Amino acid sequence: MTDRKPDTNLVHGGRRPEWRGRIVNPPVHRASTILFDTVAELRATAPEFGVPYYGLHGTPTTWALAEALTELEPGAAGTMLYSTGLAAVTAALLTVLSPGDELLVTDTVYGPTRRFCDGFLKRFGVVTRYYDPMIGGAIAELIGEHTRAILLESPGSNTMEVQDVPAICAAASAAGVATLIDNTWATPFFFPAIAAGVDLSILAATKYVGGHADVMLGSVTANAAWYPKLERTSWDLGHAVSPDDAWLGSRGLRTMAVRLRQHEASALKVAEWLKGRPEVARVLHPALPDCPGHEFWQRDFKGASGLFSFVFRGGDDAARVRFIDGLALFGIGWSWGGYESLAVPHDPQPLRTATGWEAEGPLVRLHIGLEDPDDLIADLEAGLRRYAAGP
Numbered sequence: 001m002t003d004r005k006p007d008t009n010l011v012h013g014g015r016r017p018e019w020r021g022r023i024v025n026p027p028v029h030r031a032s033t034i035l036f037d038t039v040a041e042l043r044a045t046a047p048e049f050g051v052p053y054y055g056l057h058g059t060p061t062t063w064a065l066a067e068a069l070t071e072l073e074p075g076a077a078g079t080m081l082y083s084t085g086l087a088a089v090t091a092a093l094l095t096v097l098s099p100g101d102e103l104l105v106t107d108t109v110y111g112p113t114r115r116f117c118d119g120f121l122k123r124f125g126v127v128t129r130y131y132d133p134m135i136g137g138a139i140a141e142l143i144g145e146h147t148r149a150i151l152l153e154s155p156g157s158n159t160m161e162v163q164d165v166p167a168i169c170a171a172a173s174a175a176g177v178a179t180l181i182d183n184t185w186a187t188p189f190f191f192p193a194i195a196a197g198v199d200l201s202i203l204a205a206t207k208y209v210g211g212h213a214d215v216m217l218g219s220v221t222a223n224a225a226w227y228p229k230l231e232r233t234s235w236d237l238g239h240a241v242s243p244d245d246a247w248l249g250s251r252g253l254r255t256m257a258v259r260l261r262q263h264e265a266s267a268l269k270v271a272e273w274l275k276g277r278p279e280v281a282r283v284l285h286p287a288l289p290d291c292p293g294h295e296f297w298q299r300d301f302k303g304a305s306g307l308f309s310f311v312f313r314g315g316d317d318a319a320r321v322r323f324i325d326g327l328a329l330f331g332i333g334w335s336w337g338g339y340e341s342l343a344v345p346h347d348p349q350p351l352r353t354a355t356g357w358e359a360e361g362p363l364v365r366l367h368i369g370l371e372d373p374d375d376l377i378a379d380l381e382a383g384l385r386r387y388a389a390g391p
């Protein structure tokens with residue numbers, strides 16, 4: 001119910017009594033075959049959301065999660081689930097594209113998405129052109145005769161540029177071009193993307209929806225214009241998620257609001273502390289003025305999650321490795337959005353083709369987990385001393 005507040009939807013969304021009985025949570029329904037009473041019933045039934053038909057088309061376990069995600073996006077018609085966030089990205093792109101089409105993609109897109117565009121989509125006959133994430137309404141000048149879709153990711157992976165989503169969507173819609181956003185960082189809780197004009201809103205639910213670093217999951221939520229095609233394409237591609245993973249996604253989702261607010265408060269505390277340190281040249285956090293597009297974050301977002309980056313003032317990779325390797329509370333590894341803190345090095349330049357990257361020193365991406373931020377700051381402070389001390 002979209003007239004309720006997001007916190008309430010997170011708790012009540014998708015928990016239909018017919019899916020859960022008297023139990024609080026819809027249980028794990030394991031199913032491939034669904035049995036019909038008669039041949040006539042089998043012939044008269046078609047797959048659709050909420051109708052038991054075949055395992056591929058869902059069970060109450062998956063419908064509950066999909067419906068809860070839909071209810072977080074005012075203006076959305078439905079949600080499809082995938083086994084990873086990357087599968088959600090690729091299914092959304094294949095929903096809107098055909099051979100001969102052109103796709104515009106933000107230059108700061110998640111690396112494996114870029115790889116899919118430059119490899120698979122190229123073989124499929126789709127041309128990808130990358131654009132400056134800060135382009136705003138001037139994207140209209142890049143839209144050509146064959147442009148069918150624009151992929152946004154806001155903030156951008158690792159370098160955190162916040163895009164002018166409403167301006168890009170207005171230009172796209174005027175030209176009849178579909179818009180897709182990777183909304184993993186904010187989630188619809190902090191940025192309801194469909195209401196901002198986006199057609200398909202993508203989540204790596206592996207991150208904040210799951211929230212515990214123990215499940216791979218993706219979702220695409222679409223408006224009424226695109227949902228039927230998204231559903232058809234996903235079934236044609238054979239996408240389905242395991243009921244255990246959907247159940248873990250629902251379990252995580254119920255507490256996402258409180259987790260996100262804690263990630264937000266702790267990450268801001270750490271980011272502001274880093275900003276005051278002489279070893280740090282820039283903190284790339286959408287809620288801080290150093291971040292390109294900070295004004296769009298202020299205008300459009302209801303909050304900030306726990307992922308951000310900072311740039312050292314000078315130094316080299318060896319100093320960065322000394323900083324990261326010695327951290328006691330930050331894990332070293334891919335992904336983010338779990339309850340635990342992480343730190344990884346990232347070098348933006350090789351992944352950019354439309355824009356450059358100039359920096360005062362190496363970059364580190366931090367995910368601020370649910371530890372006490374004062375302990376995280378003490379750990380980072382020791383790291384900065386290692387960084388400055390030399391080998």
Ligand SMILES: Cc1ncc(COP(=O)(O)O)c(C=O)c1O
Pocket residue numbers: 084085086087089110157182184185204205206207216217218334335336
């Ligand atoms: C912005 C973004 N989108 C998509 C993904 C892919 O999600 P998954 O790891 O679930 O495939 C990631 C993973 O790190 C990501 O950071």
